[in-house]
Amino acid sequence: METADVEELAAVAERAVRAGGEFLRDEFRDGTVDGEYGTDDVKAAADRAAEERVVSVIRESFPDHAIDAEEAGRSGSSRYEWVVDPLDGTNNFAAGLPMFASAVAVVEDNSPVVSAIYEPLPDTLYLARRGHGATVNGERIRPSESADRLSLEHGTVSFVLGLPAVRDADRRRQGREMVAALDGVCKRVLETWSPCVDWGLLATGRIEGLVAFYPDVYEQYAGSLLAAEAGVESVESESTYVAAGDRATLEALVETLPASVRPKLD
Known part of the structure; x- marks a missing residue:
């Protein structure tokens, strides 16, 4: 079976997200958002148009690869599958929030x-x-020295509630319990509604941790690989993913969570 070159994959991935993102930047600055507003999500026309641009770049270089796009769904069958989130943070985009x-x-x-x-x-x-x-931006991300990190009590932790949890009453309740628990051990619990933005903050050491409850696959694959390759510590279960800049902070976050949603540490 053919094996794709990682550097070529990375180059196409960069071109693809730039194609989608540059379109979104122009649309955001235009100030007009055409979309369907639901109780828990927004389906923006810009989302679909950005996805078309992302997928077009991928198809141009890898026509035989499978694609799982958030708006259009899955197509093709291959050893390689491109998981596409053309607009992570649609609610922010629609509300004029620059995240x-x-x-x-x-x-x-x-x-x-x-x-x-x-x-x-x-x-x-x-x-x-x-x-x-x-x-x-082309510069290697290196794990910061532990002395440079804030302690958890002075730090910020992102909480990500995925749509599978948003759309289930029991899981929403569990999510609120998780936020309350985290709020008791850190300075701030951050809920940006744009997980990929949070992944970047975590990978570069600007926040101390991230907890995701039933995360969406469209952000989780991209974000978890970024975190792992940036040296972030993590643990996960079927429902919950926890990551932090160092092992001690990871363990503290896990132990803080309610036992029913707590992943098992090695």
């Missing part, structure tokens, strides 16, 4: 090998290759 990104991950045999996240407004590109580290 959103375009993201893709290349999954090989159910494991991400490349991910790219692009925040178009600050013009920030995160790129990760499995086993080869992560970069931000």
Whole structure:
């Protein structure tokens, strides 16, 4: 079976997210958002148009690869699948809040090998290759020294509630309990509604941790690979993913969570 070159995958992933993100930047600055507003999500026309641009770049280079796009769904069958979130942070985009990104991950045999996240407004590109580290705007991301990190009580932790939890009453309740627990051990619990933005903050050490409850696959593949290649510590279960800049903070976050949603530490 043909094996794709990781550097070529990464180059196409970068072009793809830039194509989607640059379109979104122009649409955001235009100030007009056409979309359907639901109780828990927004379906924006810009989301679909950005996805078309992302997918077009991928198809041009890898016509035989499978694609799982958030708006259009899954197509094709291949050892390689491109998981596409053309607009992560649609609610922010629609509300005029400048926190959103375009993201893709290349999954090989159910494991991400490349991910790219692009925040178009600050013009920030995160790129990760499995086993080869992560970069931000071309500069290698290196794990910061523990002495440089804030203690958890003075730090910020992102909480991500995925749509599978948002749309289930019991899981929403559990999510509120998780936020309350985290709020008791850190300075601030951050809920941006743009997980990929949070992944970038975590990977570069600007926040101390991230907890995701039933995260959406469209962000999770891209974000978890970025975190892993940036040296972030993590643990996960079927429902919950917890990540932090160092092992001690990871353990503290896990122990803080209600036992019913707590992943098991090794």
